[in-house]
Every structure is written in structure tokens, then in C-alpha cells.
Amino acid sequence: MKLDVSGLSVRFRVPGAVVRAVTEASFQVRPGRCLALVGESGCGKSVLAHALLGLLPANATITGSARLHAGDEPLDLLSATPAVLAKRVRGRMIGLIPQSPATHLTPVRTARAQLAEACGELGSRHTPDELAERFGLRAGDLDRYPHELSGGMAQRVANAIALAGDPGLLLADEPTTGLDRPLVERAMDVLRELCDEGRAVLLITHDLRAAERVADDIAVMYASRLVETGPAGQILERPRHPYTAGLVDAQPDRAFVPIPGLPPELTALPDGCAFAPRCPRAADACRTVPAMEDGVACWRAGHVARA
Ligand SMILES: Nc1ncnc2c1ncn2[C@@H]1O[C@H](COP(=O)(O)OP(=O)(O)OP(=O)(O)O)[C@@H](O)[C@H]1O
Numbered sequence: 001m002k003l004d005v006s007g008l009s010v011r012f013r014v015p016g017a018v019v020r021a022v023t024e025a026s027f028q029v030r031p032g033r034c035l036a037l038v039g040e041s042g043c044g045k046s047v048l049a050h051a052l053l054g055l056l057p058a059n060a061t062i063t064g065s066a067r068l069h070a071g072d073e074p075l076d077l078l079s080a081t082p083a084v085l086a087k088r089v090r091g092r093m094i095g096l097i098p099q100s101p102a103t104h105l106t107p108v109r110t111a112r113a114q115l116a117e118a119c120g121e122l123g124s125r126h127t128p129d130e131l132a133e134r135f136g137l138r139a140g141d142l143d144r145y146p147h148e149l150s151g152g153m154a155q156r157v158a159n160a161i162a163l164a165g166d167p168g169l170l171l172a173d174e175p176t177t178g179l180d181r182p183l184v185e186r187a188m189d190v191l192r193e194l195c196d197e198g199r200a201v202l203l204i205t206h207d208l209r210a211a212e213r214v215a216d217d218i219a220v221m222y223a224s225r226l227v228e229t230g231p232a233g234q235i236l237e238r239p240r241h242p243y244t245a246g247l248v249d250a251q252p253d254r255a256f257v258p259i260p261g262l263p264p265e266l267t268a269l270p271d272g273c274a275f276a277p278r279c280p281r282a283a284d285a286c287r288t289v290p291a292m293e294d295g296v297a298c299w300r301a302g303h304v305a306r307a
């Protein structure tokens with residue numbers, strides 16, 4: 001299943017202001033490929049994901065298109081009705097791997113009951129036990145309540161639920177929040193396997209190391225816009241956008257130097273490049289918003305010297 005997002009923008013009306021949460025995002029996620037969407041907290045990653053799932057609140061205005069190619073006719077997620085999104089899309093075409101499985105699960109029911117319910121609602125071709133086995137859970141694990149599951153086991157239950165309806169696209173929004181490094185790596189390896197079986201995967205994370213482990217491609221988001229996209233190796237080793245270079249250098253296993261300053265408020269974005277106020281390479285040209293060209297939206301792009 002291929003996802004083709006083009007010119008996606010999301011605005012929120014709030015008292016006295018407009019939040020520009022996503023601006024003209026365009027990207028594709030292909031079967032058997034994993035795209036990681038990375039960027040600092042608050043840049044619009046989750047809003048973008050919620051727009052695809054039809055889960056934004058009523059104060060949101062969405063423009064652009066997000067076509068899901070699932071066989072015959074492409075389906076535009078942004079113009080689909082709530083009924084189509086609920087009955088055909090969520091769970092069946094797009095599986096959601098939640099941020100925090102332990103809190104996503106209902107505390108008062110066993111893992112088995114919740115998995116069985118998902119299988120029933122989605123008309124799953126699999127039994128709960130088959131799905132459990134697929135994700136390395138034993139029958140006994142399924143009889144536990146969420147608070148009796150370790151973080152890693154809760155993650156597996158969440159994966160089993162997400163896969164119950166055989167979705168062709170998986171959307172994972174910060175799936176490793178609160179997990180320690182070995183569990184992050186295991187979770188990424190499972191995601192990679194699911195991807196290698198032919199699913200398209202969109203991973204949202206601010207963990208570049210996690211992204212590096214699983215992603216084929218990386219899209220970097222800053223203050224509501226995608227600023228650089230490309231093959232994961234290229235983005236991490238030869239970043240061209242100064243923001244990407246800053247993110248890479250901020251990693252603990254790299255220079256560990258944070259980007260100075262803070263991102264702008266999404267209610268008061270500057271007229272030009274939103275990164276210019278923090279950018280070591282800013283120049284006069286940056287007073288207008290750079291177009292995305294050849295995978296990078298920067299007037300001053302080029303191989304950036306590494307710290
Ligand atoms: N319903 C809403 N009304 C107004 N503003 C909203 C609404 N939902 C989200 N926002 C704003 O949209 C912006 C983007 O938020 P989003 O949750 O997408 O960030 P994120 O990149 O996922 O961050 P994080 O990495 O912390 O999860 C934030 O400024 C947030 O306050």
C-alpha cells in the first residue's frame with residue numbers, strides 16, 4: 001500500500017490566533033519502505049499523523065491531499081468521510097502503533113480480551129493466539145492485565161492489535177517512549193520486519209538513533225514544514241540543511257551540542273525561513289521561504305561542516 005501526501009497543511013483556530021501546525025508537506029511512503037519523520041517537539045509531527053487518520057479536532061482546517069493506493073481506486077484520506085475512515089481505513093488500511101502501549105490499553109481488561117475485541121471488530125483473519133505468537137507473546141502473557149505487562153510486552157500486545165486487520169500501512173508515533181535502549185532496538189527491529197514483509201511504515205520519532213536503525217528514508221520537519229528529505233544514510237552522514245546538521249550534532253553519540261535557541265511559536269512564524277533566527281548560515285536570501293528543491297529547502301544548502 002502506497003501513501004502519497006501532497007501539499008498537506010493543517011491550521012488550528014484558537015482564540016485570537018491561528019496555529020500553523022503543518023505547512024505544505026509532501027512525501028511518499030512505499031510498500032516495504034520505512035520513512036522516519038523526525039524533528040523537535042512541537043514541530044507538527046503528530047498533527048500530521050492525526051490528519052492522515054482523520055483524528056483532528058473540529059478547530060482544524062486541513063488542505064492538500066493524502067492518497068492511499070490500495071488496489072483499484074486511490075482513496076484520499078483528507079476528503080474521506082468519518083464513516084469511511086472508521087470502517088475502512090483505521091485498523092484495516094492503516095494500523096496505528098501507539099505512543100505508550102501501557103496507557104493505550106484499557107487497564108481493567110486482559111490483553112487477550114482487548115486483542116480479541118480488535119480481531120472481532122476488524123474481521124481479522126487471525127486468532128488472538130496466532131497474533132500473540134507472531135509477536136513472541138505466550139498464551140499466559142495474554143491473560144495478564146496491562147499493569148502486569150512489562151513495557152516490552154505491552155509493546156508486543158500493541159503491535160498484535162495494530163496488525164489484527166492486516167493493514168498495508170503502519171503508522172507509529174513515538175512508539176518507543178519510555179523504553180530503555182535495548183527495548184527501543186527490539187521495537188525498531190520488529191518494525192523493520194513488518195516493513196520487510198511488504199508493509200509501508202511511517203515512523204514518527206525524535207530519536208535519530210532509532211530512525212537510523214529502521215528507516216530507509218528520513219524526512220526532517222521544522223516549525224511545521226519539511227526541510228529535508230532523503231535516504232537515511234545521506235541525511236545522517238551528509239546533512240545539507242543546517243537544521244538537519246544541528247539535529248545530528250545534538251545526538252549524544254555525535255558532538256552532543258544542542259542547537260542554540262528555540263523554535264518559533266507556530267502562531268507567529270517568521271515570513272522567511274523559520275530556521276533563519278537560529279541558523280549559523282543565515283543570509284539575506286533567507287527572508288523568503290525556500291522552496292523544497294532536490295530534497296532540501298534551504299537557500300544556503302550545501303555540505304555543512306560538522307562540529
Ligand atoms: N487541537 C489543537 N489546537 C491548537 N493547537 C494544536 C492542537 N493540536 C496540536 N496543536 C499544536 O500543534 C503544534 C504541533 O503539535 P504536535 O503534537 O504535532 O507536535 P510533535 O511534533 O508531535 O511534538 P512531540 O515530538 O512533542 O510529540 C503544537 O504547537 C501544538 O500545540
Ligand code: NI
Pocket residue numbers: 045046047173174
Ligand atoms: Ni508528537
